[in-house]
Amino acid sequence: MTRHTPLGGGAEFDGIRAVWARLGARAAPAGDDCAFVPWAGTLLAISTDLSVEGTHFRAGWLPPRELGWRIAAAALSDLAAVAATPVGVMASVGVPEVAPDELLADVMEGIGAASAEVGATVVGGDLVRADLLVVDMTVFGGVERPVRRSGAAAGDGLWVTGALGAPAAAIRAWEAGREPRAASRERFAHPVPRVAAAQWLRDAGATAMIDLSDGILADAGHLAAASGVACRIESERVPVHAGADDRRDALAGGEEYELLAALPATFSERDAVVLARECGVPLTQVGVVEQGAGVVLVEGGRPVELPGGFRHFGGP
């Protein structure tokens, strides 16, 4: 569940959060990547992600099967972010009348493949005509002990899975009319929800977690706000993917499906090596949780201004 818009940090959409206030008691409290619903002694985690041509992707960037994979993986990442186990997927797809028959079948095949990758089944959906390609994914799963955004405490370390910045570089290339480098393109086309790593991190004592769909600085800001703390991030420590054009892509670029986790100070580099071996993804300490508010970005030992002007497609 993203109750913020993915359109960026501008003021234009700020009023939207107020909508939920108007719903009052008819709406559950917001704040995490998923909603949690008590169910027969268990907790159901459920999340929905709406992707619309022109806003979230452009025709021609990815073939339909990869598009389906990417959209499903992005939705499933919301389950990973709270340490839930994916169970089922509902896929609503609107397809233009002029689209070839294979478009829908290929999109659905990508959705099915990404779901199967994390053990989830496509249980239903809706198929309609639309003047734009529209895909809404609702994903749900079980979660014994969810890791929320709100549990980080001063003194925790901040750790990130994987390496960042490649999706932003891919988008920049497409927007400039170029084909992205293979390393950039692959990361954009084929994200893998960090389901196993998330559960490992929960078991290791993670106090708060979030996925990086808005980029590490923006999402660290969400985690800081939810936890009532500050996130201090050392720019030089943020792992930059070989597919990124520069460090700024790793800091400001979104459309990532890695995890940012707050872990107790006792969590060590040695623990991170175990995670890497068991879950197949590196884990890097990028900063610490402090008293205060917001995100403090440090370069060369000094706080610097945050890169401004986040735009939707992830690149500055």
Added chain:
Amino acid sequence: MTRHTPLGGGAEFDGIRAVWARLGARAAPAGDDCAFVPWAGTLLAISTDLSVEGTHFRAGWLPPRELGWRIAAAALSDLAAVAATPVGVMASVGVPEVAPDELLADVMEGIGAASAEVGATVVGGDLVRADLLVVDMTVFGGVERPVRRSGAAAGDGLWVTGALGAPAAAIRAWEAGREPRAASRERFAHPVPRVAAAQWLRDAGATAMIDLSDGILADAGHLAAASGVACRIESERVPVHAGADDRRDALAGGEEYELLAALPATFSERDAVVLARECGVPLTQVGVVEQGAGVVLVEGGRPVELPGGFRHFGGP
């Protein structure tokens, strides 16, 4: 869950069902208004409905709050159709940049009101920019003993709740540039999912059930196909709403959220009176289930041809 398109009975979308076949073991079997997921000893019923401006509604037909009500009620009707108890609603909304701020708030308020009407809570959603107004509703609830489409047997009676045809008349008026009559408009704008009636019908022994989103003849066809029987419907018995232009609206018009139920032959008019008193909706026998296939429409005691050329917006 509607795995068929709401665009009508034409051949153009027939290939779509084949998509699910390609998903193979990664997709659950289709066929009912909802998908059913075993969960902690219970059964979770879940359904999704995608509504897109231009395909499912046109700007200006309804103010946003009524649009939100209608879209949510239509989705919740899929839970009613299997005798499930609604619990939660996820609302994904795409809004054009040029839309006034109140549009989203008003749509969400309508969604919240329709959900509260049947005891469900808006637990989450997604809010994005889109070049068209797009609303995807995922609804879920618990169901002890679902009534499926597939249980009807020869000898059962076919009964329908409420009275039909008003939505088709409302759409015809709007498409002709007229404001609909109040009785037509109200039925289009303010459908009420038949949650209580459905559970009453289940307890009364309903063998199969479906809602009438595609219209009584089309949906009787779906029920007949799923049950491996024929549905014989007597035209003169189909209750015509005061907001319908003529009987044809009640037979061929869709966008209805009443229920068609197959009930044992022992179910009587006296039982229907009890339902009407307890659930506040009339129940009328419109035909019987027979051996065979498809829908047999009878007028003046003789089988007649089905009205052809269903179109999306519900009117012929």
